[in-house]
Each structure stands twice: as structure tokens, then as C-alpha cells.
Amino acid sequence: MDPALAMSPRDALVLCGARKGMVQRPLRERLPFQARIFDALNNKPDGTKMKSRKLVYEGKAKILYEGPEPGTLIQYFKDDTTAFDAKKKAVLEGKGVLNNRICEYLMTQLTGIGVPNHFMRRLNMREQLIREVEIIPLEVVVRNVSAGSFATRLGVEEGTTLPRSIIEFFLKDDKLHDPMVSEEHITAFGWATPQELDDMTALAIRINDFLSGLFLGVGIRLVDFKIEFGRLWEGEMMRVILADEISPDSMRLWDLRTNEKLDKDRFRRDLGGVTEAYSEVARRLGILTEVHNPERKGPVLVK
Numbered sequence: 001m002d003p004a005l006a007m008s009p010r011d012a013l014v015l016c017g018a019r020k021g022m023v024q025r026p027l028r029e030r031l032p033f034q035a036r037i038f039d040a041l042n043n044k045p046d047g048t049k050m051k052s053r054k055l056v057y058e059g060k061a062k063i064l065y066e067g068p069e070p071g072t073l074i075q076y077f078k079d080d081t082t083a084f085d086a087k088k089k090a091v092l093e094g095k096g097v098l099n100n101r102i103c104e105y106l107m108t109q110l111t112g113i114g115v116p117n118h119f120m121r122r123l124n125m126r127e128q129l130i131r132e133v134e135i136i137p138l139e140v141v142v143r144n145v146s147a148g149s150f151a152t153r154l155g156v157e158e159g160t161t162l163p164r165s166i167i168e169f170f171l172k173d174d175k176l177h178d179p180m181v182s183e184e185h186i187t188a189f190g191w192a193t194p195q196e197l198d199d200m201t202a203l204a205i206r207i208n209d210f211l212s213g214l215f216l217g218v219g220i221r222l223v224d225f226k227i228e229f230g231r232l233w234e235g236e237m238m239r240v241i242l243a244d245e246i247s248p249d250s251m252r253l254w255d256l257r258t259n260e261k262l263d264k265d266r267f268r269r270d271l272g273g274v275t276e277a278y279s280e281v282a283r284r285l286g287i288l289t290e291v292h293n294p295e296r297k298g299p300v301l302v303k
Helices: 009-015 031-043 095-112 148-154 181-189 194-216 276-286
Strands: 055-058 062-066 071-078 081-084 089-091 119-122 129-132 140-147 161-171 219-232 237-243 251-255 288-290 299-301
Touching: 009 140, 071 095, 095 194, 095 276, 140 194, 161 181, 161 194, 161 219, 181 194, 194 219, 194 237, 276 288
Parallel strands: none
Antiparallel strands: 055 062, 062 071, 071 129, 081 089, 119 129, 140 161, 140 219, 219 237, 219 251, 288 299
């Protein structure tokens, strides 16, 4: 079955144009027969899935299910959007589809330069197969430009280019509001070993160098981003690899010319146009292409 068919009608709208003012035609209008077959095989009459899967974990923006093989998981991207410790919530239709595709693209590019990560392959418009890892309970934030909490905390005017890239660590704990921690805290409490810290820092620098250049090439400034790492066990051997996701949900991306925000800050600051901004990022990366067929107006996600 074509993975492109494994989507809901609202997901299909993303294929036909998520930017403001564009015509949005559901995929089922173009592939009605195949779509009906897919629904008949995979859905109950009420629209729910026939096959149940074992839920491993559900977070704010993603769900992890047990994978088809030992050591694998299925990562599902939701449309749920939160900010400020989930005090602000919304459901933005199509956001999960875009994040899945952008994450797939960036993880694949990183694999190409030798950055180890958990991504294996995309399964459909919302899901990807990933390696199961033991998540290290730290958020690693790499900053190139002053923005967000950094600007507030240190009084550095937002938009100021930093003298050099700065790496910060935050403990993953919602109840404590993900406090910033030092390397001393991390090693003292055993959240990560000194070697793991060295590995995460080296990978973070490499990821930043590569992504900064990649986005610069499409007219986007990589302001900062948050990544997570996990321990991948292979027999008795263990190595630290990139995990979780890389998407506009976890990055600040500004248009190089206008400084227009193309990331989750549009939701945090009530700027609107969140999925339109994510679509623009996808378009510039070549994931979303313009289609000039008069019967299919607007951008289309590349398979």
C-alpha cells in the first residue's frame, strides 16, 4: 500500500496546500477508489483503526508505539501544540504531518554526514520507524542568536548574534519546569557520565554547524534549537545517538532577510499562521514543491 494513502482526510489537505489562501483539495478527491480500499482495510465503520498497537509513551506532541521488530518503535506526530509548560494548548491541523516530513528530511541529511540518530524510515504521513533508545533526561539547547528565555534571563537584546554558539543543558522534568543545569549537576546526580556529556556536546556542535549551513542556503537563520540524545545498546556495547525530533517545534527559524519567525514562536506569541510557516520551511527545503497542474493547485509534499 502506498504510504501516502495512510492518512486522514485532514492530513491530505496538507498535500494540496497549507499556506494561506491556497486551494486545498483532499487526496481522496484525486484517488477516491484507492482511498476507499484503504479505509475498508484499515478502519472500522466509525473511523477508528482496526488494529490496536501497544502504547509505549505519549508526550505533548508525539506518541510512541511498540515497533514491528525488537529494538524498534513507531513515532507518531500529533497536531497537538503546547507552550509554557502546556498551559497554552491548541490543535493545529496538519502540523504533525509537516513535522514528520521535516524531521525525516533533517535526520536523513544528518545520517548522510555521519551523525548517528534513531531515525530508520518514514512509514506514512504521520509515523516513522525509529530505533529504541534509553533517553538521557536532558534537553541540549544550542544557541546562535539571542532569543526567548536566553534574552530574558541574561538581558541580551533579542536578535543579537552571539560571539559564539552557546550550549546549555536543561533537566527534563515538567514538574520542575525543565530547570537549567550545569555539567557539575549532571555528573553529580548521574544523569549522564562525563564521556556522554563530551559525546553530546561534540554531536551538538556538529549538528549546529551542518544545520546552520543547510538553512542559510535556503534563506533561513537557525537561531537556536533543542535536541535530545539516547543510549543505543547493541549487545554489550552502548553509544550515544541523536533521538526525539528536529522540527520547527524544536527550533527557532527566522527568515534571513525579514527576520519573520517560521517556527513555534508564532504559536507562543499569538502571531498566527503556524502551519503556514512550517509549510514555508518545508517548501524551501524542497519537501514541499509548487505544482503548476491546473487541476492541483498549491504545494504538494514530495514523497
